[in-house]
Amino acid sequence: MEETREISALFHLIDDPDIEVFSTVSDRIISLGTNIIPNLEHLWETTPDEAVQERIEMLIHRLHYCELTNDFQRWKAQPAPDLLGGALLVCKFQYPDLNVSAILQDIEKMRRNIWLELNNYLTPLEQTNVLTTILYNYYHLKGSEINYSEPHDFLLNKVLETKKGNAISNGILYLVLCDLLDIPIRAVPIPRQFILAYFDMEPGVWQEPASNPMHQIQFYIDPMSGQVFTQKDVDTYFKRISVPPTASFFKPMNTIRIIQHLLEEFSRCFESDKDGYKQEELMKLAQLLET
Template sequence: MQQILGTKSLSPKDNFARAIRCPDSEINLSAASLYAASSESPNIDVIAYQGRIAQLGKRVKAILAPQHNSYDVASAIHEILFDQAEFKGDSKNYFDPKNSHLNEVMERRKGNPVALSILYIEVARVAGIQVNGIALRKHFVVAVGTGDDKIYVDPFHKGGLLSRKECLASIFGEGNLKNSDNDELERKFLKPTSKRAIIRRLLSNLKVAHEKHKNYELALSASERIQLIDPTNLNNLSDLAHLQTKVGNFGDAVDSLTQFLERSPAGTNTEQAVTALEKLRELTAQTERKTGE
């Protein structure tokens, strides 16, 4: 990352915090995603990767007719991203952490649903087209257009089109859609995902990937960034305490678990968390005694 002469170089964590410290509509998804990845690759040239995204967007704009509908947009992006650049979902190594790093996705031309959707959204943005992220159950897609012109696209499966029914079925199961008001379900459950929620989901995928590979330090780093973008997320606060314990940061784990218990709604079953907190306090005291010997 280039540093401006006379300025202090920020840490990857500070750069990420700065990228999300603005109203949701002003967050640059590609920049925030790249800064999220910089915790593991601190020398990422964010500007250079954004330039490559801009070039893809300009290529889409060049082949898109002035008068176009959502199918024309999806077709143009499909040609550039999936036919020419050959991006695709990594089904073989789905939980490879690189699939959540936008820089690695661009180098390897493959990634997970969220990272590829971010790329799709950002390429469309450069081309002057609004595309929204759509969170499904265990999947992530994008919506091109609005109202009757809206279509759903699956970047993980090379930009394939999805019907509204297919999207809803992925959430509820196809058998549960009989006699349902799909218009109402679409409005309620296929709403555009906020940029903060998209980044949070990207980081959640990264956290899970690192945990599966037993890279607890890196999983903790992802969890810390989730905490920056969503400090009220109780599930992540619990995960944060778990990961801090895994790497031996018992004092930090005590603080995180204490916050979790203080913020948990009344009536929540916190017995397991209380027991874990007692054990952590014992471990912290033991560590302090050994340090003082």
């Protein structure tokens, strides 16, 4: 953005010790939109004062966050918000300059490698084994327990880069590939877990399950490892946690709810006083997705 007299005046006031003055200046800079970010970055590079640099960094973050909020609103308003698009928006919270095209290329390579091994004669379990074998054995995807001191484990771009994620991020990658390959696997909201289920549906034609969706589930998949387990295993789990297995726990989670869950869990990585503002921002994004 061309540096006008107003922008120059605003920049001279960034170091003002009066909080009210700085707040007014900040709001005006934010109102100018993301086009002003290169100007702020240049100011940061030419400013020796670390305290002023921190203020500039926060202004840049706020500008990116405002843009991200608008992106989430547009994503939610789509007739059928796609899971990959939502997951990439979450990545942009930490990586606003994310190279989306590189990620799309990586996922397309994965999809093609799996597709080459699939055919119409495979059973649901054989289909799932193909996907699981390529993802966890060929690509060496690893799963780790949810650890809120490891925020990267929640982000799809880092999962693709490091081949390591938790149940939620690995599960989202698994679901994205299933969507691209017309495999009827969906996430189900079993308490304290992020579990995938293979639904008995016509390939390429997804219909919401009947009143008791449990009867349409053929088996379950743990996205940490790709391990398959049965309804009996799930029933045992419900007995162990002393929760009755009602039909609502077996109804597929919609895309918006999955991304909302990701935002809620990701926000728990930022509970320190220093990062508390990030937790607040992520929870605001999650609330934005309320239906």
